[in-house]
Amino acid sequence: MSSVEAREARQPWILLSPALTAVGLLLFVPLIFIVVYSFWLRTATGADVAGFHLDNWAEALTDAFYRDILISTLRIAAITTVVCALAGYPAAYFIARSRGNKMILLLLLMLPFWISYIIRTMSWINILGVSGAINSALMALGVISEPINMLYNETTVILGLVHFLLPFMILNIYVSLEGIDTNLEDAATSLGATRWQSFLEVTLPLSLPGLAAGGLLCFVLGAGTYITPLVLGGPTDAMFANLVFEAIITQLNWPLGSALSLMLLAVLGLLVAIYNRYLGMAQLMKGLG
Amino acid sequence: MTRKMDATTRYERARERVLNGDLDRRKFMGLLGAAGAAYGLVTPYRALAQSVSEVRFDGWGGVVSEALRANAFDPFTAETGITVVDGTFGGGDEYLSRVKASQPGEYNIAHLSGVFDYARYHGLGLTSELNEANIPNLEYVIPKLVEVFRKVSDGSLSCVPYDYGTTGLAYNRKHISDEEMKEKGAKILIDEAHKDKIGGWSDWRTRMWYAALQTDQDPNGVTDEDACWDAIRAHRDLALKYWTSGAELMSLLAEEEIHVTEGWSGRIYALQEQGHDIGYYDPPNGYGWQECMFVLKGSPMEACEELLNFMLAPETAIAVAEGQNYPPALDPQKVELGDKIPTLPAFDPSGTLEGLTFADPAYWNGHEADWSKTFGRVQKGY
Structure with a gap:
């Protein structure tokens, strides 16, 4: 290999080295710590005992409590993803096919990201609360005489998650729709297809990679959240990340919390691996870019 | 005149030398790396060395x-x-x-x-x-x-x-009278009549303390744990929300999302000062x-x-x-x-x-590991 070729081969690594160093130090090293911690034990006083013990893993994998909450978490994430897809597709389609005001619409889509996620989540309390906007309006209009309890249940958790994740879905579908040649739809209609048929037969299949990428993002982010159920959930609406939070913060049981967080990571990692196997990560990168 | 050189001045001088061509780029990066490593190593011990400001x-x-x-x-x-x-x-x-x-x-x-x-x-x-x-x-x-x-x-x-202070019972006087509160005491938190208008702190100690009161036991010497967990489950099923901070407690009561909860005496007094008609009652053996x-x-x-x-x-x-x-x-x-x-x-x-x-x-810390974990499960429907 000539010196020029060797330099060219090195260049990408040199350019990538800051990012790789950051990922290594901020992601992989802490992850190794978490793996090591998951084999330690917590004493009655809250102190940790180093060693190689499988107790936490045995508990995390065999206890029905964790399994049930994990299933419930995946169910809530799946419902959220479906709602985001149903609500996000028309919006993305409208933005992609609009003329002139596309940039304004995209800017409007990005606006919520300028506000803290926690504040956005808490805003639902002022909308759905007993003295919130909806109850006040309904009572002022004489539709109801007593305020309706709308907050602190699974529906409000899903609503909060949809509010948080919808822009991710719309952006991914939008990127996918933008890449579709509109002449294909025209060609389909010129061959006798109705507008609806051309959408079903041409546009929708071609935009599926974007829909799948948005779905994956929504599902993974939704399944890993703990703020939304904490703020908008009722007593029994906890998700798996809340268990991790409780084990680490409330019970000071870092070893068990580590095992639980790795368990969630493994489940979501498996999902990403399946997605990558069949659809590849390229579409996801486009949507994130 | 000499002056003490800080890290910023040192960096600016090194940068100037690079721009003037006095220092090759590799040496500059090496110095920068060494400075970073030194900073990282020294930072944790700075608190011990410097005068307290x-x-x-x-x-x-x-x-x-x-x-x-x-x-x-x-x-x-x-x-x-x-x-x-x-x-x-x-x-x-x-x-x-x-x-x-x-x-x-x-x-x-x-x-x-x-x-x-x-x-x-x-x-x-x-x-x-x-x-x-x-x-x-x-x-x-x-x-x-x-x-x-x-x-x-x-x-x-x-x-x-x-x-x-105390963690006593806070109640909205529009919906619960002083007489009802005194009559029911801690048991008002497991009273079906107030379903979905009851709150509670998501703290295992407070939940267990009030469960002891609801089951007529000594909070510092529970003899029937199962009865306490049943009382905690009953409260959970009737509660609208477990609150997690003083601000959330005040908001839930002020917005009338809940009508009754246990609460921190000072926070409830603050609500009363703000003009909210919230009563406060310390039941016998209340949590001090x-x-x-x-x-x-x-x-x-x-x-x-x-x-x-x-x-x-x-x-x-x-x-x-x-x-x-x-x-x-x-x-x-x-x-x-x-x-x-x-x-x-x-x-x-x-x-x-x-x-x-x-x-x-000694009593509460002796049960901490066991009860905090059990409460985590009971709280979520178990």
């Missing part, structure tokens, strides 16, 4: 933090030049987790609740040893409050008692607690002791107490406490605190 304080946030900031920290900084950086936490467990993840000296003083917290920190080797000669204002504190801490840490002190200013091991002791002494000065402690609505730990037999403090909930004019039931630290 700031002290970190962590507390409960909201009106409590506001009262401390206005009446204690800002005047202390003005007098001594030492800045007090204040952070907040939602509970002692959360704070302990942060301390566990920190470097020694990173956290200094915490507004801890309950002797059980003090005992827990002592058990984890986090206690320091205060030089009481530097805190002469300790003499004004109710002796009973001091002694209970001494017993835990073998005669020495790692904290000074600061205030006390005392708070302290705890100094963590590895903190700059003299600066912390100076701050604690400043905070215990009667004029400061009274102003803070009036702001946060919790009676101060000052002995009413030794210090004239003014007009407002005798009106605060839980205030004991005798200074003996005989009327309050406190959590037995």
Whole structure:
């Protein structure tokens, strides 16, 4: 290999080295710590005992409590993803096919990201609360005489998650729709297809990679959240990340919390691996870019 | 004339040399890397080496933090030049987790609740040893409050008692009368009549304490645990929401999302001051607690002791107490406490605190691992 070729081969690594160093130090090293911690034990006083013990893993994998909450978490994430897809597709389609005001619409889509996620989540309390906007309006209009309890249940958790994740879905579908040649739809209609048929037969299949990428993002982010159920959930609406939070913060049981967080990571990692196997990560990168 | 060169000046000079061509790029990057590594290595120990210019304080946030900031920290900084950086936490467990993840000296003083917290920190080797000669204002504190801490840490002190209060029953008078509250007491939290209008703190100790009251047991000596868990489940099924902070407690009551919950006496008093028609009732054997200013091991002791002494000065402690609505730990037999403090909930004019039931630290810490975990499950529907 000539010196020029060797330099060219090195260049990408040199350019990538800051990012790789950051990922290594901020992601992989802490992850190794978490793996090591998951084999330690917590004493009655809250102190940790180093060693190689499988107790936490045995508990995390065999206890029905964790399994049930994990299933419930995946169910809530799946419902959220479906709602985001149903609500996000028309919006993305409208933005992609609009003329002139596309940039304004995209800017409007990005606006919520300028506000803290926690504040956005808490805003639902002022909308759905007993003295919130909806109850006040309904009572002022004489539709109801007593305020309706709308907050602190699974529906409000899903609503909060949809509010948080919808822009991710719309952006991914939008990127996918933008890449579709509109002449294909025209060609389909010129061959006798109705507008609806051309959408079903041409546009929708071609935009599926974007829909799948948005779905994956929504599902993974939704399944890993703990703020939304904490703020908008009722007593029994906890998700798996809340268990991790409780084990680490409330019970000071870092070893068990580590095992639980790795368990969630493994489940979501498996999902990403399946997605990558069949659809590849390229579409996801486009949507994130 | 020479002057001490700081890191920024050193970097600017090195950069200038690179731009002038006096230093090759590789050497510059090497120096930069070495500087970064040195900074990273030295930073954790800087607190030990440098003169103390700031002290970190962590507390409960909201009106409590506001009262401390206005009446204690800002005047202390003005007098001594030492800045007090204040952070907040939602509970002692959360704070302990942060301390566990920190470097020694990173956290200094915490507004801890309950002797059980003090005992827990002592058990984890986090206690320091205060030089009481530097805190002469300790003499004004109710002796009973001091002694209970001494017993835990073998005669020495790692904290000074600061205030006390109760976790009693808070109720909206529009929906629950004073008579109904007195008649039902703690059992009102498991009363079907108030389904979906009941709240509760997501704290296992408080839940277990009230479950003991609901099942007619001694909170410091539960004999029928199953009955308590059943009471906690009953409360969970009737509750709209477990609250996690004082701010959320006040919001839920003020917005009338809930009509009844147990609540912290000072926060409920603050709601009453704001004009909300919220009643407060301490049931028999209600949950009394005392708070302290705890100094963590590895903190700059003299600066912390100076701050604690400043905070215990009667004029400061009274102003803070009036702001946060919790009676101060000052002995009413030794210090004239003014007009407002005798009106605060839980205030004991005798200074003996005989009327309050406190959590037995050994008993509660003995059950901590088991009960906190079980509550985590019960809370989620199990």
